[in-house]
Amino acid sequence: MELAFGKSGGLIPDVLMLGFMNDVALAETRKTGEVVFFSRSRNKLWKKGETSGHVLKVRELRIDCDADTILARVEAVGPGVCHEGYRSCFFRVLDERGEARVTERKTFAPERVYGSEGKQ
Amino acid sequence: MELAFGKSGGLIPDVLMLGFMNDVALAETRKTGEVVFFSRSRNKLWKKGETSGHVLKVRELRIDCDADTILARVEAVGPGVCHEGYRSCFFRVLDERGEARVTERKTFAPERVYGSEGKQ
Numbered sequence: 001m002e003l004a005f006g007k008s009g010g011l012i013p014d015v016l017m018l019g020f021m022n023d024v025a026l027a028e029t030r031k032t033g034e035v036v037f038f039s040r041s042r043n044k045l046w047k048k049g050e051t052s053g054h055v056l057k058v059r060e061l062r063i064d065c066d067a068d069t070i071l072a073r074v075e076a077v078g079p080g081v082c083h084e085g086y087r088s089c090f091f092r093v094l095d096e097r098g099e100a101r102v103t104e105r106k107t108f109a110p111e112r113v114y115g116s117e118g119k120q
Numbered sequence: 121m122e123l124a125f126g127k128s129g130g131l132i133p134d135v136l137m138l139g140f141m142n143d144v145a146l147a148e149t150r151k152t153g154e155v156v157f158f159s160r161s162r163n164k165l166w167k168k169g170e171t172s173g174h175v176l177k178v179r180e181l182r183i184d185c186d187a188d189t190i191l192a193r194v195e196a197v198g199p200g201v202c203h204e205g206y207r208s209c210f211f212r213v214l215d216e217r218g219e220a221r222v223t224e225r226k227t228f229a230p231e232r233v234y235g236s237e238g239k240q
Contacts, residue, residue: 015135063212069210089185090182
């Protein structure tokens, strides 16, 4: 299949990842134009790409009807957003038996990008 | 702008809504092939479209790297998923002043679909 990259300015819409923001993360995102999350596990702001350089440049922030979810339309800098080395974090399909099956190919070697520091 | 519907089998990828599932909701979704959420506000299962008929037919369920988020790729039956009458719940852009500005047109009259029963 040939993807119609030309039709959408080089972008193919896809869902890359889900993260959480608090009010400070949203303010930083708006101020810098690059996505900043709030890491619940580390209990602090988490600038996506601060280690890897794989930042998310904000094209548009959308708000849902309940005003409790933000959809960030972004340009993803680099070969992928996932700390496991994939373009999108949703690289597995839940199959009929309930098993998560990898359907995508890695786009980069995460150990070279992240070292032992873990997820950024 | 003419959208390239023909290129993707009639589907234009977009993010329609965000909801929550518990294990029962996921099991029901897998069993029925239509999306079932868990409503946190009503504390019960919520079959999307049970009032409106605007069900979400599951094409594929994807799991993220942390196995804590599901991406449901769906065929959305009907003119829209949003209880406010829009195709997607993300019908507003957050503008530079921090105001939520409606950028989409309604695709149906929600009061005719939902009556006074509220969101389904």
